[in-house]
Amino acid sequence: MAARLIRRFSRLLAASSSIPASTCSIPSECIRACRHHPRPLALPLHTSALCKYTDNLLALKQNGPRMNGPNEKDFLAMIQSMSSPEPLLQMSSEYSKNGNRAAAIISQIAKVTETNKAEVVNDKRFMELLSGVNKQIQMIWNVRLISLLRGLYVLGVDGKSHYLRSVETEVRWRLRKFSIELLGRLARLIVPYAQTEERKALMQDLAKSVELRWTEVKDTKTLVNVIYSLSQVSRTLLERMEDKVLEYAELFTPEESRTINMALAAQNCRSLPILRALSFHLVQRNKELGPSVIVDLAYAYAKLNFSQHQVLYKMASDLLPKVSELSGKEMTGCMRSFSTLRFFNLPFCEAIAQACLENSSSLTPTQLSSIILSFAHLNFMPSQHEEFFSMVVQRLSTELESLSPPMLVDLVWALCVLQLVTPAFLQKALEPQIYNQFMGGVNNKSSNYSLKLTQINAAAQLECPEYQGPLLPHSLLTTVTPPAAGSSLSPLQSDLRNVLRDVFPDKDTCNFSVKTVYGHHIDAEFILDSENNPLALINFTDPHVLHNNGINALPEGARRFAVKSWEYSNFCLRSKDLTGGFALCRRHLRAAGFLVVEVPFYEWQELKSERQKSAFLKDHIKKVVAEAMSA
Incomplete structure (x- = not known):
């Protein structure tokens, strides 16, 4: 053991022979022991690697760092201070042989170049920088390589360019070496430019790499980048990220929550655990949500049909003081989303109506029509409805020609719901060139607008006596299918039908699932005479249904239910x-x-036995008769 220690001391002594005593890190006692050792060393002294390393350190201390241009920190500060591409291009002769710095210059050029990108890309100095990068592509740092790729995409370098393909190939080869944070950054930057087959293939490889390493995600920024960028490429990855979202939900900022919800909406992925967790923490957090965040969240919730009252109420409350600052597009988007979710907040709707009155000139006809449609869905009538209606007539009467046929039908239908429609609006919607585009269609959109046109036609007949025409032909009304007609019955409808069969045991006295000429579906229809006895429906004419073979008018005192x-x-x-x-x-x-x-669900679900349900229905019929007699 002693011999081995002596050997080690001898090597250290040889390494320290050229080091001044003041700078030597070897204890002086060891040096003295080695120098005054009575016996010669068993092994010859030699210069070791430690000796060479120490010599190099001494040389650096004596001569200082080699001055080959500024250090990295100063270099980055220098190029970041330049706000135009020209001075950056002038640096090509000095730094084109240094691949890392040439890549940094190209990235900065992409940041400061807003116009004339083609001139910059075709500049000889820029090509010189690209050539330098290409020669040392394997030596470029990972972070700088990703920034370089983004810069080339931003500048619009041709996808078939040898230099761009070289960078893309290098990125693909390094995917396994990138950290998970860099993979997230790469995913976020490449998504807007993934139009070509090569870039789509790169996205697929990137998604596969993240799928294998998804457990390495340790921060919210990377998690948001992965979900936003790669969820559309890999549904499996999105499912795996669900656990990560639940783990970090409390740490998300409102902007990050917005991004994740928008990603789910783009994928049409209604992940209830994620939606509930994010909305819970949005409500618990005292921070006020910004208008842009609220508009995007409302859109995502409407797209995914996620209606959680607490978060919707917070969104409406935070946005209420800022309604006057919203643009027409933001007001329209927010109201459409809230109406889709059936969320009605009176102060917020009043504020939107007041903003429309004050800024009517800044709203386009389409935006104003969309807001009116949202009010109609919520059955909301502004408190200043006379002023509001006057503004609508003034703004839209001369703009009806500029509206598309679907928007025109939506507008007139909304005015019918709000009882604000005029003969001029009805006449425009019921023109043959309008209804011929929708009536008889087989897709869902055509069926929806056919139904609205039928209801507009009913409003013209039933609620607008001064209207002179035109009306929809009766032959076209037979092609319209109201919702729930012919479809499977809901539990409430099925239960109600069974009770009605007990109340009206004679099947001729009660018809079920009746389609009316007004575009509305009713669950059942029956007639009671003056003594409240049921009558056979087949014996009497029924102008409300599409097909009827009865020939007799209703007897005096009979009522149709x-x-x-x-x-x-x-x-x-x-x-x-x-x-x-x-x-x-x-x-x-x-x-x-x-x-x-009327049989609302909240009253029917409280009834447990068939006897209670039958008694409830009979009592309701008697109540309706009493109200009709007292009217």
Whole structure:
């Protein structure tokens, strides 16, 4: 053991022979022991690697660093201070042989070049920088390589360029060496430019790499980048990221929550655990949400049909003081999203109506029509409805020609719901060149607009006596299928039908799933005489249905009843107020002469036995009769 220690001391002594005593790190006792050792060293002394390393350190201390241009920090500060491409291009002769610095210069050129990008790309000095990068592509740092790739994309370098393909190939080869944070950055920058087959293939390889290493994600920024950029490429990756989102949900900023929700909406991925977790922390956080965040969140929730009252209320409350600052596009988008979710907030809707009155000239006809449509869906009438209606007529009467046929139909239907329609609007919507585009269509969009046109036609007949025409031909009305007609029955409708069969055991006295000429579907129809006895429907004419073979008029004192069930989706969120379309249905049926027996879900679900349900229905019929007699 002693011999080995002596050997080590001898090597250290040889290494320290050229080091001044003041700078030597070897203890002086060891040096003295080696120098006064009575016996010669067993092994010859030699210069070791430690000796060479120490000599190099001494040389650096004596001569200082080699001055080959500024150091890296100063170099980055220098190029970042330049705000135009010309001085950066002039640096090509000095730095084109240094691949890392040439890549940094190209990245900075991409940041400061806003116009004339083609001239910059075709400049000889820029090509010189690219050539230098290409020669030392393997020596470029990972972070700088990703910034270089983004710079080439931003500058619009031809996708077939040898230099760009060389950078893309190098990036692909290094995917396994990149950290997970760099993979997230790469995914975020490449998404807007992934149009060619080569770039799509690079996206696929990137998604596969992240799939294998998804457990390495340790920060919210990388998680957001991965979900936003790669969820559209790999649904499997999105499912794996769900656990990560739940783990970091509390740490997300509102902007990051917005980005994740928008990514889910783009994928149409209704992940309830993610949506609930993010919305919970948005509500718990005291930080006020910005207008742009609220507009995007509302859109994502509407797209995914996620209606959580607490977060929607917070969004409306935070946006209320800033309504006057919103652009027409933001107001339109937010109102459309809230109406889709059936979320009605009276102060917010009033603020939107007031903003429309004050800034009507800044709203386009399409934006104003969209806001009116949102009001109609929520069955909201502004408190200043006379002023609001005057503004609508003044702005849109001369702009109807500029509206597309679908938007025109939506606008007139909305005015019918709000009871603000005029003969001029009805006449424009019921022109043959308009309804011929939709009536008889087989796709969902055509069916929706055919239904709205039928309801507009009903409003013209039932609620606008001064209207002179035109009206929809009766032959076209047979092609319209109201919602729920012919489709599978809901539990409420099925249960109601069974009870009605017990109340009206004679099948000729009650018809089910009736399609009316007004574009509305009713669950059941029956007739009671003056003694409240049911009559056979087949014996009497029925002008409200599409096909009827009866020839007799109703006897004196007889009344026609329509049974209408109201589902949860027929009401505004957390409210007992019907949405606009179903309020219009109830109004039209009453105007057509029906006594409407309404069965809302919140009353029906409290009834447990068949006897209770039957008694409930009979009591409702008696109540409707009493109200009709007292009117």
